[in-house]
Amino acid sequence: MDNDSYVSKDINMSLEDEGNITGQEKIEVIHSKILDEMIPKVGMEFKSEDEAYNFYNAYAYKVGFGIRRSKGHNDQSGKMKNRTFCCCCEGFREKDKRNINDKSHRAETRFGCLARMKINLDQTGKYRITDFIAQHTHVTSTPSKSHLHRSQRKLTFVQAAEIDIADSSGIAPKASLALMAKRVGGY
Template identity: 45%
Template sequence: MGPNNVENDRGDCDWKPRVRMTFDTEQEAYDFYNTYGGRLGFSIRRGYVNKSKEGQITSRQFVCNKEGFRVVDKRDSLTKNPRQEVRTGCQARLVIKWDKNMQKFFVSDFVEQHNHIFVPTECTHMLPSQRKISASQAIEIDLAEKSGIRLNAAFELMGNEVGGRESHGETVIFGAALMYDETADSFVWLFRRFLETMSSKAPKTIFTDQDAVMAKAIPIVMPNTTHCLCTWNLMQNALRHANSIFKDKAVKDKGMKSVLSTFMYDIEDEEEFTLKWEEMLDKCEVKDNHWLKLTFGVKEKWGLPYVRNT
């Protein structure tokens, strides 16, 4: 009997949330609801949170990512291609509360109904909350790196574990250039040669590292191409430039990698993105950090609310 058919004594599927269900941690509850969402075809995000004076979470709400409505942005009227409205005011949610006696979280409220259609099974891996590697996979990658196994080899291994490379997105190198110098003029020349090989058809999106010279050259040659920053490269730069300051501050169990990942993959609303960023700067006392200022200045090129529809 498959997992979809497994039922407990109350007649409920063991993968479906129910009131009074308990969890040891907030993350465990998130993962359970996210797995449930993945099975049905919807994405989730964290909603409100209440904490005690000691910092212990006392209650937390998880919502469907189509909850609420996007705040009207006055700049939308000036935008050529305004972002599509993705929220529908969906009321589906899961609320957990901390029980001091049990020392566990329990489900205090569960709203099952959604006001929108679900994503087809073959597309659920593209949902925001599903586009992540698991904690066990992250540990596996870290162990592989410490053992001298190259990163691409570690991903190759995980790909084989879940059905082979055909089950994952591949990177294919179809061209390369060896440059004598990295000036704006050189990149303009390179991009023009690239367009020639592509029959003058420019890509919809181009991902680069945080190279200011390339950023200058791209709009000259490809004005209609959206320029985004490679999140992997951005993360490596974050670890070099800002990780130490987060280790020194009171960010419990979180380094720069965890902090930045939230803005890359979890926060879908522009207003929430800005508020959370300011909150992070205040909490960690890093308002004067030069690298963070520069990175926030180009948030439209890497932050989830700005690039998710690109």
């Protein structure tokens, strides 16, 4: 996929006007377009790991990137002590083990991105943000394309029930998908 298609037009226009702009200045421009309470800050508290994940995922949706759960450690009782949520482009792909004569190799999806949010369990039983890096080493997607990231895709209970009904009725998956897309105005 071409990275130029991911560039946010309104952010890029303001960045082009600035000339040669640093990564930190790009982050400040993006954050100026988001509500302050939507931006993660060191010291914020959450009741659960899932609540922290949902908060960071909502932030990622506004900025235009997908997230994933990365490193995490449990205590002896099995409760999560700490967890790192990172950009889906964090790290690099392992060496390709396939035949070198393959005609079509998969596109590169990892760019060594630095963006992440780390939470730790404190003595009160709440999760607290201990580390937050907002800088990306790649271009983020436009707001109109944010819903396409894996972490942003959600299937509601009603949609799942409709899929089951269509399947049990003998309707082909392609036809049931076309019906659902028609109901909401597009794929």
